[in-house]
Amino acid sequence: MALDMDKLNTFVGRFVGDLGATVHAGMVVIGEKLGLYKALAALPMTSAELAAKTSTDERYVREWLSSQASGGYVTYDEKTNKFSLTEEQAFTLANEDSPAYLPGAFELALGSLAAVPRITESFRTGAGMGWHEHNEGVFHGCEKFFxxxxxxxxxxxxxxxxxxxxxxxxxxxxxxxxxxxxxxxxxxxxxxxxxxxxxxxxxxxxxxxxxxxxxxxxxxxxxxxxxxxxxxxxxxxxxxxxxxxxxxxxxxxxxxxxxxxxxxxxxxxxxxxxxxxxxxxxxxNLNPVGRVYYSFSTLxxxxxxxxxxxxxxxxxxxxxxxxxxxxxxxxxxxxxxxxxxxxxxxxxxxx
Missing domain, CATH: 3.40.50.150 (Vaccinia Virus protein VP39)
Known part of the structure; x- marks a missing residue:
């Protein structure tokens, strides 16, 4: 059977998006824990200014900012070489009182993924895994998510x-x-x-x-x-x-x-x-919301x-x-x- 190259390229494109989203989850958790989003919400900054403001290492911050700008979570101005958050980005990433605050979902996801080796074995044995046995990020992330x-x-x-x-x-x-x-x-x-x-x-x-x-x-x-x-x-x-x-x-x-x-x-x-x-x-239920919930349900x-x-x-x-x-x-x-x-x-x- 001959491959449909258009369908193949579409599927590979989906894979690239998913892979980027997977590793991006770690970036969001880092940004939340170190206060990087909250600092950026105040005013545009270079990587050096953000590092100084948050007492972090500039080289790590520069790489992190690049990943965030690539994913559309941070806005980059090539003329000033500064990074910032739009009102919408700040509302979802820097304001913990926002009804659309997102970082907790990523912390929950990372905590859940820590159980993958054990859940993989559970597919073979049918064994369960108690809530209390999960990574601590599951408990913190769950509260922040909901x-x-x-x-x-x-x-x-x-x-x-x-x-x-x-x-x-x-x-x-x-x-x-x-x-x-x-x-x-x-x-x-x-x-x-x-x-x-x-x-x-x-x-x-x-x-x-x-x-x-x-x-x-x-x-x-x-x-x-x-x-x-x-x-x-x-x-x-x-x-x-x-x-x-x-x-x-x-x-x-x-x-x-x-x-x-x-x-x-x-x-x-x-x-x-x-x-x-x-x-x-x-x-x-075969939609983006269903995908999220079925995946969390499996883990x-x-x-x-x-x-x-x-x-x-x-x-x-x-x-x-x-x-x-x-x-x-x-x-x-x-x-x-x-x-x-x-x-x-x-x-x-x-x-």
């Missing part, structure tokens, strides 16, 4: 889309954030609804320690607590509101977790389930579920039909899609 989306949507659109929940939170409610990680979602809600009381639960003790530190730094220790507990056994009952952010699909026994959520809720309580955006059919979500009891392995692209089946199998009688973004779907479940 926090901007939560900050942009949780209080302003997701909670208002739920039936009666915002009013309860404003008046004072008991809330459990299950699988809270380093506490970004819990803290956002606690700040927005000071009359309510929040408990964040996660099975990963290091993440809970980080959440406690973060709450203390932000001065909200009185309204939020963080405890180490698994989704199927977290303590407390008569919660007005339970939230699960981007982690139901990671659980080995999501039906068991859903059953426990139902038992922990008041009769008029609400469970909010935030999951990665996904359609029900594979053919409808993180599926091994995490496989490492636990049952090991249902929903995967990060499980879709609404499978989530509905999990929720209704646990005994919830009402389930609906309440909101969505290009990256998340928000479901509401009621007893």
């Amino acid at each position: 926090r901007p989306g939560y900050a942009a949507n949780l209080v302003t659109s997701w909670i208002p889309a739920l039936d009666g929940v915002q009013q309860k939170l404003e008046e004072g409610a008991q809330v459990a954030d299950v699988g809270c990680g380093k506490g970004a979602s819990t803290i956002l809600m606690a700040k927005a609804f000071p009359k309510s009381r929040f408990v964040g639960f996660d099975s990963h003790d290091q993440s809970i320690a980080g959440a406690r530190d973060s709450a203390k730094r932000q001065g909200i220790g009185d309204s939020v607590n963080f405890e180490v507990a698994k989704a199927k056994v977290y303590p407390g009952k008569d919660y007005d509101f339970v939230a699960v952010f981007d982690c139901l699909h990671d659980m080995g026994d999501p039906v068991g977790a859903a059953t426990h959520v139902l038992k922990s809720l008041r009769k008029d309580g609400t469970w909010m389930i935030v999951e990665p955006f996904a359609n029900d059919q594979l053919k409808d 993180l979500c599926t091994p995490c579920s496989r490492s636990q009891e049952i090991g249902l392995c929903l995967g990060a692209q499980s879709g609404e039909a499978r989530i509905r089946d999990v929720v209704t199998s646990a005994g919830f009688t009402r389930f609906r899609r309440a909101a969505e973004t290009p990256f998340n779907i928000v479901y509401e479940a009621r007893p």
